[in-house]
Amino acid sequence: MLSQSHHDLVVPTRGRGFVDVTADLTAFLDSARAGDGVLTVFCTHTSASLVIQENADPTVRADLERFFSRLVRDGDSIFQHTEEGPDDMSAHVRAALTQTQLSIPVKAGALTLGRWQAVYLWEHRTSPHRRTLSLHYLGTVG
Numbered sequence: 001m002l003s004q005s006h007h008d009l010v011v012p013t014r015g016r017g018f019v020d021v022t023a024d025l026t027a028f029l030d031s032a033r034a035g036d037g038v039l040t041v042f043c044t045h046t047s048a049s050l051v052i053q054e055n056a057d058p059t060v061r062a063d064l065e066r067f068f069s070r071l072v073r074d075g076d077s078i079f080q081h082t083e084e085g086p087d088d089m090s091a092h093v094r095a096a097l098t099q100t101q102l103s104i105p106v107k108a109g110a111l112t113l114g115r116w117q118a119v120y121l122w123e124h125r126t127s128p129h130r131r132t133l134s135l136h137y138l139g140t141v142g
Contacts (some may be wrong), residue, residue, distance in 0.1 A: 001141075002138060003032075003138075003140065003141045004138045004139075005031075005032035005135075005136070005137045006134070006135065006136050006137075007031075007134075008132050008133070008134055009024055009025075009028065009132070009134075009135055010131070011024070011121050011130070011132075011133060012128065012130050012131075013048070013121065013123035013128055013129050013130075013131060014123075014128050015123060015125065015126050015127050015128050016087075016123055016125060016126050017065065017122075017123055018051075018053075018065075018120040018121070018123075019120060019121045019123065020119070021041075021119050021120065022055070022111070022113070022118040022119045025039060025041065025104075025111060026110070026111065028137070029106060029109055029110070029111070032141075033109075033141045033142055034137050034139060034140075034141070034142055035106075035108065035109060035140035035141050035142035036107055036108065036139050037105075037137060037138050037140060038104065038105055038106060038137070038138055038139060039103070039104045039106050039111065039135065039137050040101065040102070040103050040135070040136040040137075040138075041101065041134075042101045042133065042134040042136075043100045043101070043121065043131065043132075043133055044131075044132045044133070044134055045129075045131055046092055046100075047088075047091035047094075047095055047124050047125050048091075048095060048122060048123050048124055048125070048131050049095045049099055049100055049121075049122045049124065050098070050100060050101065050119065050120070050121060050122065050133075051098060051099065051120050051122050052113065052117050052119055053117070053118065054118075055116055055117060055118035068094055068097075071097075072090045072093045072094050073090060074086045074087045074126070076089075076090065085126075087124070087125055087126045088125075091124035091125045092124075094122075102119065106137065106139055108142065109142045121133065
């Protein structure tokens, strides 16, 4: 028989950068007594996103940040939407180019991530925020 569980996870950020939420997702699966199924993670914001990325070498995340800073510049004159500052529209573009929802298989109660993978909330604004991730597990009970 299938079971489902929901939870809103609030993630504080320190401004632009990555927050590893893998342990929080694992704790949710433990509380849901997850067996085999799928975990959906949805970011309820338009200026932050989700990525599965390498967790061993932090320079990978630093390189991604530098690349996106070059690709989408804060305060670019092409942007009209600047009501919340020069990082406002660039944060929206960054979120549009990445993902705001992930579906991760769950096997025997564990995320089926690769050895060097972790799940990150990627904050695209330069100031700290409190971001909400909507979690939904659908699967068997372990």
